Amino acid sequence: MITEQPTFKALADPTRREILRQLADSDMTIAQVSNNFDMTRAAVKKHLTVLSDGGLITVRTRGRERVNALNPEGFAPVRDWLVFFEQFWDDRLTDLKSAIEKNQPND
Amino acid sequence: MITEQPTFKALADPTRREILRQLADSDMTIAQVSNNFDMTRAAVKKHLTVLSDGGLITVRTRGRERVNALNPEGFAPVRDWLVFFEQFWDDRLTDLKSAIEKNQPND
DNA sequence: TTGACGTGATACCAAATGGTTTCATATATA
């Protein structure tokens, strides 16, 4: 079973969400990502590990480099979670609509 | 400007996400929510405060009670965030498709 | 082969987080 916890946890930090946005533009090595943030490479590496644990990115080896890329499938837990509530509100609206129509049959 | 940070932060904790799911069934007072978790009312109250700060729930006073309810609008930051990436992938697919058609004009 | 480069991993630290207990305050009720 897929647990959604690592995914939501990974998204809780603004630096990590910014990393995802940048990876949307292009895959990047750890060093490249680090250049875009005012923190050490070690700190960025930790964030990338959390993102990887959350399934939001994949990492492939290229020589001595490690290339990070978005993993579209990793976003599924968030999508599913959101759909649960949106579906719920859709049903609520449908119920409300039918209730109104029931009380106002003269449309 | 709406900052998405409090929203994502609120969603990082499994207890808080479970509270949201329960509130989808019915609005609840703090005491009612507390009854569903194995922790003190004070702890639950803290979680509700975080959810409120994140705009995910609204709280109304009813006598000496405080009734917590889902706030559909509070989910917008997550929806917007997700749409950014899904749109991105849609564009990628479109680009890929047109590139393929360009190289295979004999369809 | 010998550095230089890119990364992994660990120890360490301050601050944030998630929980507790305790007490104060406001409202409902006998």
Add this chain to the structure above:
DNA sequence: TATATATGAAACCATTTGGTATCACGTCAA
């Protein structure tokens, strides 16, 4: 009015988190 109920808030604590510095290791290039 006196008491019980529902909540608010603060002090406190252990653990997690997000950062640092440092060193070890594999790979590329002269």
